[in-house]
Amino acid sequence: MDTKPLRVAIVGASGYTGAELVRLLADHPGVTLVALTGDRKAGQALGEVFPHLAQGAGGRFPDRLVSTDQVAWNDVDVAFLGLPHGAAQELCLGLPPSVRVIDLSPDFRFADPAVYTQWYGLPHKAPELQAQAVYGLTEFARDRLKDARIIACPGCYPTSIQLPLVPLLETRLIDPDDIVIDAKSGVSGAGRAAKEGSLFAEVAEGVHAYGVAQHRHAPEIEQGLSHAAGQALRVNFTPHLMPMNRGILSSIYVRMTRGTDADRLRATLAERYASEPFVRVLDAGAVPATRHVRGSNHCLISVFADRITGRAIVFSVIDNLVKGASGQAIQNMNVIAGLAETTGLSQRPLFP
Incomplete structure (x- = not known):
């Protein structure tokens, strides 16, 4: 190096x-x-x-x-x-x-x-x-990143959604035709340019859905999940704007394949990410929150059995500006430079 x-x-x-x-x-x-x-x-x-x-x-x-x-x-x-x-x-x-x-x-x-x-x-x-471009979801692209001329960093919502779902689709533990994603983001995801919808009075003390059935991150999510599933798939994806500066919480509802339960989903994710520095799968019963990752390059994932038989709920949280954007970009730079991926990214989350 x-x-x-x-x-x-x-x-x-x-x-x-x-x-x-x-x-x-x-x-x-x-x-x-x-x-x-x-x-x-x-x-x-x-x-x-x-x-x-x-x-x-x-x-x-x-x-x-x-x-x-x-x-x-x-x-x-x-x-x-x-x-x-x-x-x-x-x-x-x-x-x-x-x-x-x-x-x-x-x-x-x-x-x-x-x-x-x-x-x-x-x-x-x-x-x-x-x-010449390589899609830079770091945990799944390391080998291709090393020699890439152009690295296309994933969007914030797609990062929070692909990290928990890709391993479950690759192992055929969930039905690719029955995925519902309810995602919530802080206002910084809309960028810094002045927009009426980002004004304090428009955002504070409320929450609203936007880009319903037409958000531009939907085809990006489907591209990655289709590759993992080995077949074309569509997802039900609805984003919501929250009165906070940072963070994304994705609540993902899935149907498990026959013979699978929530414990197996959790164990599969825990095994896949056991050696990853920035992705952690929580123990049964733990619910991640955006405040647990604020300012950091971390992603926290948890899995719950739904009360509806055969279904599970998967939660994923990231900081949209770090793991969902700039932090992941630096993680990718570290890969192409032959540096430890944690270099420059060891900041602990900010709390409260």
Whole structure:
């Protein structure tokens, strides 16, 4: 392994995921942050955009945001892209082949570019690069990540849902045609741009469903679960917005295959994740909560027998900005750099 620090650029550092990347990478021993971009806030001090990052920078990262066209790409080893959909494809077409891309947008998540066009309403601008992209659900993609030019980081909801369901589908313990997902997310999942639906008065003291039967994460979830099941499947997926900043709780209702019970589901998941640093399966009767993972790269999973015979309830919680975005992206970078996956990600959850 090359011990020389990776030269890293964060494109879109003025958004929530960009800020989390700076926070987590600032003290990462294998990284030198060489460029932070934020086109709408170019020229501003990082501490003006994110006051919490102004303290103790000590030269560990640039103190001002620049526009993307000011980056000296030949001096960059890894680029994290935290851009709106459509922008990453266009940028990647112009990057030197030597730059490894870790994309947090949906631009390279779909193996079939036509699915991206259908759900995001834009033509895929770089279909020739799609073949070079690896879907970066780290726990299931390590071998393919190592040599990938482009890593497409999963969405936050798909991460929270695939981690518990993929092993159960691979082992044929649940019915792939009977999966119901009720997921709840904090407001930061909507991004930092000003939106009426994200105003305090619109979100506080209430909860509401959104993207009903048409959320863009549904086909991404189905792509991963179909691969695990070995057959095309559809899921019933409904997301809800919660009056909190961070976190995702996915409540997943499944029908078990004949001869299977909730204890076997739990044991299968516990065995699959026994050596994983960031995924933990809880003991019987324990219910995970978003506050148990806040600020961390952890995923907690639990399994309960439903009172309806033959059915089970699976719970999964993550921090949408860390394991659901920036933390998982850094975990993927650690893989391609040959570093321990926990490097820079050993922060304990924040409580309360």
